[in-house]
Amino acid sequence: xxxxxxxxxxxxxxxxxxxxxxxxxxxxxxxxxxPLALNTPTDDDVLGxxxxxxxxxxxxxxxxxxxxxxxxxxxxxxxVCGGPPIMYILGVGVDTRDPLYLYGLADVIRxxxxxxxxxxVTVLTIPRDLWVxxxxxxxxxxxxxxxxxxxxxxxxxGSGMGYYDGPGGGPGLLxxxxxxxxxxxxxxxxxxxxxxxxxxxxxxGGIDIYLDQDWDGRPVDDHTVDLGYFTAGQHHMGGExxxxxxxxxxxxxxxxxxxxxxxxxxxxxxxVLRPSVVGSIPSLIxxxxxxxxxxxxPAQISQLVCLLPKLSNExxxxxxxxxxxxxxxxxxxxxxxxxxxxxxISPDSIRQFMIDFSNDAIPADTSSGMSCP
Numbered sequence: 001x002x003x004x005x006x007x008x009x010x011x012x013x014x015x016x017x018x019x020x021x022x023x024x025x026x027x028x029x030x031x032x033x034x035p036l037a038l039n040t041p042t043d044d045d046v047l048g049x050x051x052x053x054x055x056x057x058x059x060x061x062x063x064x065x066x067x068x069x070x071x072x073x074x075x076x077x078x079x080v081c082g083g084p085p086i087m088y089i090l091g092v093g094v095d096t097r098d099p100l101y102l103y104g105l106a107d108v109i110r111x112x113x114x115x116x117x118x119x120x121v122t123v124l125t126i127p128r129d130l131w132v133x134x135x136x137x138x139x140x141x142x143x144x145x146x147x148x149x150x151x152x153x154x155x156x157x158g159s160g161m162g163y164y165d166g167p168g169g170g171p172g173l174l175x176x177x178x179x180x181x182x183x184x185x186x187x188x189x190x191x192x193x194x195x196x197x198x199x200x201x202x203x204x205g206g207i208d209i210y211l212d213q214d215w216d217g218r219p220v221d222d223h224t225v226d227l228g229y230f231t232a233g234q235h236h237m238g239g240e241x242x243x244x245x246x247x248x249x250x251x252x253x254x255x256x257x258x259x260x261x262x263x264x265x266x267x268x269x270x271x272v273l274r275p276s277v278v279g280s281i282p283s284l285i286x287x288x289x290x291x292x293x294x295x296x297x298p299a300q301i302s303q304l305v306c307l308l309p310k311l312s313n314e315x316x317x318x319x320x321x322x323x324x325x326x327x328x329x330x331x332x333x334x335x336x337x338x339x340x341x342x343x344x345i346s347p348d349s350i351r352q353f354m355i356d357f358s359n360d361a362i363p364a365d366t367s368s369g370m371s372c373p
Contacts, residue, residue, distance in 0.1 A: 031295040036189055037167035038175050079116035081306035082299075087114040088184075089296075090175050091123075092154060092191035093261075101293050102160030104193065106151040106174055107247075108261060111186060113357060119307050120315040123265075124357050125258050126150065126178065127321065130350075131331045131342045135180045136166050136173065148333055149342060153177040154191070171293060181347065184354040188300070191293035198239030200268075200288055204277060206238045207267035209245075210373075215260070217248035224250055237267075255323060259370065262318045266372035269316065273309055319362050319369040321345065321353060 079085050093108030094101065109126040128151035137145045137156070141163050145156060156163040157173025164173045171189035179185045192200070201207060210233070217227025227244040237245060246264050249257040271277060296304075329344035356362050362369065 028299050029297050031297050032289070033293050033295050034168055034172070035295045036172055036175055036186070038172070038179065038185060038187075077117050080119055080310060081116060081303045083114070083116035083303040083307065085115070085117050087116070087188065087300075088112070088186040089114060090171060090178070090186040090189040092171055092174065092189065092293075093197070094154065094170075094191055094193040096193055097195040098193060099195065099291065101170065101191065101193065102158055104155060104158065104170070106154035106170075106191075109150065109174070111178075111184065111357075113360070114304065114307065115360070116303070116307060118315060119310045120317070120360070121307075121311060122357065122360065122362070123262075123316075123318045125318070125320040127254060127326070127343050127345075129254075129341055129343050130181075130345065132177050132181045134173070135176050137163050138165055145335065147331075148335060149340060150174075150177065168295065169293070171295075182350050182354050184358065188296050189294060190296060192291075194243055196288065196291035198243055199291060201237070201239035201242045203288075204268070204271050206236050207242055207264065207271050209235050209237060209242075209263055209267045211235060215245065215248050216251050217244060220250045242267075253326075255320070255326065258320055262370060263373075265318075266316075269308065269311075269372065313372045317369060317371050319357065321350070322368045325349065 089112045091108070091110040091112060092106045094104040095107035096104035098104060106128055109128055111124045111126065113122045113124070115121065128149065130150040131147065132150050132153065133147050134145060134153060134156060145163050148156070153174040153176075154170040155161060157166075157168070157170040159169055166172055166176070168175065168189065171191050175186050175189060211230055213232050215230040218229055219226050225247075227248050228241075230245055230248075235241075235245075242264055246261045247257070248260065325343075325345050327344045329342050330339040331342045332338070333340045353362075
């Protein structure tokens with residue numbers, strides 16, 4: 001039945017592309033929103049350029065040349081689903097319901113390393129309260145908007161603020177900020193606000209989550225939103241309920257909120273792969289296209305959908321920084337005119353973690369990682 005799921009999504013995407021536009025092929029390979037246009041570093045300075053100065057001996061191995069001790073290495077596996085070997089996608093959860101994405105902070109920041117060869121997806125959570133330097137701010141504000149919290153990069157990049165006029169808007173400046181501060185470059189982005197998130201969950205018919213403890217999201221003061229109380233046990237959540245659960249933090253920590261958001265993502269994956277959901281795929285796609293910021297093309301979305309049923313639970317892996325790194329601190333933000341809460345994490349430690357993430361070298365048994373249940 002999984003193949004029918006992929007067929008249903010692909011057909012519906014195709015129909016969306018063909019409704020309007022110059023041609024099917026052009027629309028199929030055209031980014032839905034403004035491309036990121038983030039140039040990634042090349043390895044030319046490391047690998048050098050090979051030039052052949054003299055004939056090279058033919059060393060092709062034929063059966064006649066083989067001895068009993070000779071071995072032939074197996075061919076390198078090809079990427080599945082027509083995708084590239086590796087794709088990096090910046091995922092952003094925006095804390096507003098603005099359909100135009102003019103404003104809003106990056107409430108959730110994750111980067112997915114999508115391996116089409118293994119296949120495997122590793123999702124890295126980046127804390128929103130890191131103190132960073134902003135690149136590419138327009139000249140008018142370049143001397144004043146220099147530093148801030150990472151989640152502000154999305155806000156400052158939005159067209160509503162007018163601080164940045166480069167590619168990709170809010171996601172574009174956020175991606176560039178991560179690249180400049182920590183050396184991790186992404187290929188694409190996908191940002192979803194609270195309204196689009198609710199619509200997506202509702203289009204799926206809700207999600208099912210088992211909670212191993214009670215979660216209290218009731219207000220702690222007059223300034224706290226009431227997110228409700230979730231008892232331990234099995235829950236079927238609609239969009240509004242799933243959003244409230246994913247936002248609970250005040251009585252716990254950023255770590256627990258991140259892990260609960262991972263539970264929601266796992267529940268979405270499990271629901272999408274149910275054969276009974278095939279009939280709701282058109283409404284799911286309708287609820288997402290046009291309400292999500294992304295520079296993915298319909299063709300690339302089709303590749304990602306194709307990859308989803310090929311992932312074992314172990315090969316959909318979520319990682320975050322070690323708990324002991326999260327040391328509280330404060331920095332003065334001139335744009336706020338006051339100090340603000342930040343995580344005091346060494347940038348060098350973050351850069352090394354990013355390198356390990358890029359090399360798929362984060363140990364599977366790390367205390368800061370988890371797979372879907």
